[in-house]
Amino acid sequence: MNQLQVLPMQKGWIYEAIISTFSKGEPHAAPIGVWTEDFDTLHMEIFDSSQTLRGILDTGRFVANFPSDVGTLHTALFHPELLSFERSQDASAPVLLGSAATVELVLRQAMPVAERVRITGTVVRASARAEIKLINRAAGLLVESLILATRLRYLDAAAVRESLAENYRVIRKVAPGSTCETTMAELLRDIDLPS
Ligand SMILES: Cc1cc2nc3c(=O)[nH]c(=O)nc-3n(C[C@H](O)[C@H](O)[C@H](O)COP(=O)(O)O)c2cc1C
Structure with a gap:
């Protein structure tokens, strides 16, 4: 319980993560803002048109990867071929290598909200480096x-x-x-x- 407490998160604050999932069998990742209210689930709102959203809805499994630097957000958007992944412990989602923290999630709820879908994921596993600093705007x-x-x-x-x-x-x-x-x-x- 409260697995997200291994991360220095404040309740209700939005942190920039890279969400990875399998899309048509291939690893796919995009920057998305995430937050928690209870340290057991993560929330995010993803635009309807997003391939990441499609992957989450299709597989029900996804990972919030917290990058150690802002440059990784740029790489994910403009040079995704430079990202490397390994499979999560149960092989259901791709984990971005080199992240400062990794949170494996299972889809709990998907709720439409004006051109976006609010996704709630239950934390299956969370790990973080000791000196992690999350990105908040x-x-x-x-x-x-x-x-x-x-x-x-x-x-x-x-x-x-x-x-x-x-x-x-x-x-x-x-x-x-x-x-x-x-x-x-x-x-x-x-x-x-x-x-
Ligand atoms: C720092 C950052 C935060 C972002 N947060 C969100 C977000 O919360 N929801 C969203 O739908 N898109 C967000 N985006 C935009 C998506 O990353 C972008 O639309 C991406 O192209 C979606 O890719 P996809 O279609 O491959 O899923 C964010 C982008 C950046 C750079």
Whole structure:
């Protein structure tokens, strides 16, 4: 139980993973944001058109691979031929080699939500390296927002404010209750933008 506690995850925060599954018998992988509410299941929302979604629905088995660097997200999207896989312990899904953490999942629920399907997977096995750092977008967005705020008076103010408001929306979505969220709210107040 609570197998996801081997990963440094916060409840409700969204982390960037590479979801792998067999699609027409071949390993297939794509970056997808995942989160947990109970440390026993992982949730994700995947666009209808996705080959990854098709593989999950066809096989009922998939793996959340947490990369050690952002470059692997790029490789998965644009150079998938460079990815290497091994089979999961029961051979039902491909596991991405070189990941900082691996979570094997069995499909529990697939629920349509506006052009996407919300997938819930029950954790079968989870392992993580000791010094793992998960990828969450909030810190990067806060850094970008701070830089943008320093440019407010030199750039088109309306466009900067729109970008900051969007960054705040995403920070609240991917890291609810975080210090990034409170710092971002403070920043918007400091520059007189309602949060
Ligand atoms: C960091 C990152 C996060 C992503 N998160 C999602 C997601 O949560 N859901 C989704 O459907 N697509 C997401 N995508 C886009 C998919 O990876 C992309 O559409 C991919 O081409 C789907 O590939 P497929 O058709 O091979 O499954 C994300 C992309 C990146 C780079």
